[in-house]
Amino acid sequence: MPFKHMSVATLQSLLNEKPVTLIDIRDPASFAAGHIEGAQHIGNHNLEQFLAEADRSLPLVVCCYHGNSSQGAADYFNQQGFEESYSLDGGFTAWPAS
Template sequence: MINAPFRHLDIASLADWLEGDAPLTLVDIRDPQSFAQGHVPGSQRLGNDTVDAFLDQAPRQAPLVVICYHGHSSQQAAAWLAGQGFAEVYSLDGGFTDWQHRLPDRVEC
C-alpha cells in the first residue's frame, strides 16, 4: 500500500492545533477577494503569484495545512506541496466554508 502524500485534517483538530504553540503553517488557496472577506486566523493566501516566494521561505518541517472553499481543491494543492518537500501536509476537510459555519467567532478579516 502506498502512503498518500498528504493527510486529511478535521476542523476540530485544526482549532485545537491553533490553541497550542506548536509551529504550524496555514495556506489558503481561495481567491484574493474571498480571503480578504474572511480566513482562518494566521493563514496566508497562496496563489500562483505568491507560490515561488512561499516555496523559498516556508519551513519544510513544520506541519502545513492547506485550506480552500470546501476541502476539495486543497487536496490537489496539498499533494503538490508534499511533492515540493514539505514533510507533513494536510488538507482541511470542509474547507473555510465549514470552518466559518462551525467557528464563526474564529474568522479573521
C-alpha cells in the same frame, strides 16, 4: 508519504499547541472577506516566494472553499518536500464563524 486530511476540530487544537503553516488558496477577494486567523493567502502570484521561504518541517495545512481543491494542493506541497501536508476537511465553509 502522501498528504493527510485534517478536521476543523484537529486544526483548532493544533493551532493552540504548536507552530503550524496555514495557507488559504481561495481567490483574493474571498480571502480578503474572511479567513482563518493566521492564514497566509497563497496563489500563483506568491507561490514561488512561499516555497523559497517556508519551513518544510512545520505541519502545512491547506484551506480552500470546501476541502476539494486543497487536496490537490496538499499533494503538490507534499511533493515539494513538506514533511507533513494536510487538506482541511470541509474547507473554510466548515470553519466556525468567529
